[in-house]
Structures are given as C-alpha cells and as structure tokens.
Amino acid sequence: VEDHADIRKLLRMTLEFSDFEVLDVSNGEDAWKVVRQVRPDVVLLDIMMPGAFSGLDVCRLIKESNELCSTQVILLTARGSADDRQAGLNAGADEYLVKPFSTLKLLEVIESLEGSIR
Secondary structure, eight states, X not given: OOSOXXXXXXXXXXXXXXXXXXXXXXXXXXXHHHHHHHOOSEEEEOSOOSSSOOHHHHHHHHHHOTTTTTSEEEEEESOOSHHHHHHHHHTTOSEEEESXXXXXXXXXXXXXXXXXXX
16 A cells, blocks of 8 residues: 555565565555455555555554454555654554665565464
8 A cells, every 4th residue: 555656566566576466555545445355464554645544544444353453564654763663563563664665675574474374
C-alpha cells in the first residue's frame, strides 16, 4: 500500500521477480477492502497516505481482526524517528523499515516473516 506510483512499481517488480503474488493499492481505504477480501500473508504499508486511513490505522485494523490477526504487516515509511517506530510497533507492525530501503533487505524481512506464517 503506497501512494507513490514509482515506489509501488519498484515494490511490484522486486516482489514479482522473487515469485510473490502482488496486489497493490494507493490508499488506506482500498487497502482495508482488499485485505479483508484476499487475506494476504504479508502487507507492506506506507504510514502517510491520502484519505481517511493512514498505514497505522490499517495496521491496527488488521491486527485487531480475528480473521486477519495472523497477517504479517511491514511498515515501509519515510518516518524514521524513534517515536514513529514506536507508534508503528504499538499499532501491531511486525517489522518497520525506513525509506529509502534496500530491496534486498525487504526480501530478507519478508522471508524471515514467512517462517512465522507457515
């Protein structure tokens, strides 16, 4: 879930090259709809997005849902302060990565979370 098209494209290319199935959306409201329908294993969320739901809101909704609580959430954001990181973890994020990010690091994080999914 990323509002910048160029970052969504980079994420899509990186993940599809590693054989992940990717669905992308550009705002929190659409993310919440798609997550409830698809029930993905992992969700990548930007924190700052246009609309009524921030990434923190979507993360909380996912983690508070009985049907989705096993979905892993990675916050991928430009907000890198200690307070921002703590807010992300308080919202239930499983990982917190700061932009600019390494695509290799992102893949490592996803692979490490996959072990807890299966």
